[in-house]
Amino acid sequence: MSKTPLSDQKRFEQYERRLKKEKQSIRVWQVFICVFFFAVWEMSSRFQWVDPLLFSSPSKITNLLVKKFTDGSLLLHMQVTLFETVAGFLLGTFLGILLAAILWWFPKVSKISDPYLVILNAMPKVALGPIIIVALGPGYFSIIAMGAIISVIITTIVVYSAFEGVDENYLKVMNSFGANRYQCFKEAVLPASFPTIISTFKVNVGLSWVGVIVGEFLVSQKGLGYLIIYGFQVFDFTLVLSSLMMIAIFAAIMYQLVERLEKRLIKQ
Template sequence: MTDAVQNQFPVKATDERNAAREIERRERRESVLVRVVQLLIAVLLFGAWEWGARTGSISTFLFGSPSQVLKLAMARIENGSLLYGAYVTGLETIIGFLLGSVIGTAIGLGLWYSRFVARVMGVYILALGSVPVLALGPLIIIWFGVGIESKIILATVSCVIVALLQAYEGAQQVDKDLIKLLRSFGATKIQIFTKVVIPSSYGWVVAAAKLNVGFALIGAVIGEYISSEAGLGNIILIAGANYNIPLVLLGIFSLMILAFVLSMAVGVLERFLLKWKSAGSR
């Protein structure tokens, strides 16, 4: 009887491996299908847009056309103005994102130390979070000038509250019974904070980072809209004032591509940190 049961184990393990491979293959096929459908939708939309512009069904003065945008993109890439604008906006976004995420996360996790301080600061955090970045823009630009510094600060401010609230919420979700158990074994508050609270908040911090990429970009572009010397927002603003719709659309598409690249970079960083965390827990 024992031999019969033992002989079933390899069969069961093989079945589980085969099932896992089948699920992986199915997910891979679905992922490819999603990409194909996404590409087809984009081709259809741009194709219909171009067809409408060429036949006169769509006003090129109001809506431009893909061919106009592409031609303008090649010219702007060749003279370097588009790449420089993307570089400036990207730099503002990245620095603001990093500063805002680090500052917000540090404050949010730090509030775990004192419930009293967290309650006192709560009303100020709520007040700051309720103020639109657009309203702060003119003040920050007056204080720090029209250069890149004011755009970085606006991008930073755009990220701080989200990072703070997510980190604080993650710290509050730590199992209270686990903390009591560790304290009963003599663990200090700093040990609990570094060994339990910070690792437990990882998912919340990563979720905030994914959101903050977009918020940082919005903050940087708002600053460029208000007053700037360079950047994609500056390109869009000047093009709009001159009714240059193809250039406005080129700036918008460039922002979309920049946001996509930055989001992909955050995804890569997330996977790296996940592997590092898994390796550290072994």
């Protein structure tokens, strides 16, 4: 007996309901873990299971954030760090993809540069911070460069590997119809590499924050990284943890935006 369109429709609706319930369950667990973590943290601080001077508490952090939001002193630092991070993220990702495209376009250049890319990827980028600051001067440019340089090499290597991993048969078919190298890249290589590029975006969100915060540690007098260093200097660990909390929130927002971009690209 053959399946009817109605039964297929019912199966699809049941599948959608299961998928929706699973997403809701995951969201509930995520919220529960978050609430549980902050509740245990608050209790540990109040009952002095941990040192309240070092670890502060969620209530103290919330009060400090409300106070600094109210007087406007935190907004400037947030704006500076967010601008530097977004700029470093975009610059590092764009340059990485551009370099990967150049390496794919010119195979000889790729073979020549391969060992140097490996060496550059192995180098601790954070250690280059003082050199970058001396070269570019203490300001926005050096901190943005720190945010970009920490992600550009790994982006180049990963995206280039994705370009190289595209099935050669696709390119042979396109070549048989007279497609040039640009058309092959635009119509086959780049679209097939979108999942890897999006995954690189997600990784670069974290790397950009690391690079910018390290840059602010070294040179800045504004930004969340500066607040962290200042908090350590005056032993105000509530300020340190408040700044870290804001970094975590902004990183999570950037990650969610990348996920939305991923969903749109997949739908297309």
